[in-house]
Amino acid sequence: MIWFKKYLLPGLVFQSVTIGGGYGTGRELVEFFLSQGPKNGFFGMITSMLVWGMVMAISFELARIGSTYDYRTFLKGLLGKVWGIYELLYLTMMILVISVVGSAANELLYEMYGVSELFGTILIMGAIAVIAFYGGKLVEKLLSFWSIALYVVYVLLFIWVWNLFSPQIFETLGAEQPESQWFINGLRYAGYNIAAVPALLYSARYIETRKEALLSGVIAGMVGIIPAILFYTTLLSHANEVLGESIPANFILGKLNSPIFKMAFQVILLGTFIETGVGFIHGFNERIAGVYLEKGKHMPNTLRLLVALVLFIIAIYFANTIGLVGLIAEGYGTITWGFWLAFVIPVLTYGVWRIYKKT
Numbered sequence: 001m002i003w004f005k006k007y008l009l010p011g012l013v014f015q016s017v018t019i020g021g022g023y024g025t026g027r028e029l030v031e032f033f034l035s036q037g038p039k040n041g042f043f044g045m046i047t048s049m050l051v052w053g054m055v056m057a058i059s060f061e062l063a064r065i066g067s068t069y070d071y072r073t074f075l076k077g078l079l080g081k082v083w084g085i086y087e088l089l090y091l092t093m094m095i096l097v098i099s100v101v102g103s104a105a106n107e108l109l110y111e112m113y114g115v116s117e118l119f120g121t122i123l124i125m126g127a128i129a130v131i132a133f134y135g136g137k138l139v140e141k142l143l144s145f146w147s148i149a150l151y152v153v154y155v156l157l158f159i160w161v162w163n164l165f166s167p168q169i170f171e172t173l174g175a176e177q178p179e180s181q182w183f184i185n186g187l188r189y190a191g192y193n194i195a196a197v198p199a200l201l202y203s204a205r206y207i208e209t210r211k212e213a214l215l216s217g218v219i220a221g222m223v224g225i226i227p228a229i230l231f232y233t234t235l236l237s238h239a240n241e242v243l244g245e246s247i248p249a250n251f252i253l254g255k256l257n258s259p260i261f262k263m264a265f266q267v268i269l270l271g272t273f274i275e276t277g278v279g280f281i282h283g284f285n286e287r288i289a290g291v292y293l294e295k296g297k298h299m300p301n302t303l304r305l306l307v308a309l310v311l312f313i314i315a316i317y318f319a320n321t322i323g324l325v326g327l328i329a330e331g332y333g334t335i336t337w338g339f340w341l342a343f344v345i346p347v348l349t350y351g352v353w354r355i356y357k358k359t
Helices: 002-023 027-032 038-066 071-113 117-134 137-174 182-194 197-204 210-242 248-256 259-294 301-322 324-331 334-357
Strands: none
Touching: 002 038, 002 137, 002 197, 002 210, 002 259, 027 182, 027 210, 027 248, 038 071, 038 137, 038 182, 038 197, 038 210, 038 334, 071 117, 071 197, 071 259, 071 301, 071 334, 117 259, 117 301, 137 210, 137 248, 137 259, 182 334, 197 259, 210 248, 248 259, 259 301
């Protein structure tokens, strides 16, 4: 199974963090892509995929040649003394993403069972904290397994909706396309999602050669976007109706009139919320663990749990104050371009030069 760890594990870990509370619910796809016009949305997603593939391929190779598998040591090598700019952006993004996850869990659990919003947040974040406590191999296994399960459910959803509503999908695609900023939105979407890559480099430890690093990065970009393309296509069956939905996925599931499949999809979706929180927090914990390792020590599991709990307290406040739609619409603006300046552009310029010098 070493091929799985080299070529698929990094992509599945990236996908598990990417889907999160917005992509998984469909809200991000509406906000960034459907709002630009049906066909234009596809162009925007392809733009994101190309950026993801390039940046991850280069990042995996930089991590391999420098043996830098936590974001602190990786960014120090890439940015030097100003690497702290990335950390500030990452901490802000992590709080924002966990807030989105908590808010999405609130709304989903309320729609499913009518439970209180605070209970949904505590339930999801409690599960994330337990997994963060154990860390390591458990995180890798959980993220890869659940990502595969998610793929299965998304494919089934796509096939089902296509069989029922393909005429409506073609009609939507055939409509006149408005002028849009699909390229800019594709760059924005790529920027804030790719920002987590330095914190996910622990999944690239199994890569041994340049060819493996570059191929794994390209595959990871495709693995991350394929579920989005499938899900986006299902949204086109009711494009106008889902524009104002907090959880477009629930609207589409309701059209299938299958309570069992809707329940299965929602359970998988709740799992993706946990995946996303685990991915971000584990990446931050690995950064702290790297400091302990330099001192010849081992990071206590209790500290991993404490870090998670502190982050959750902050995130719960934002989740219950702003809400899912507001977090996605307002939260992913300026910070996206900050990551382009502090990570993406340095990787595509100085990072490429460093690899070239190692040739």
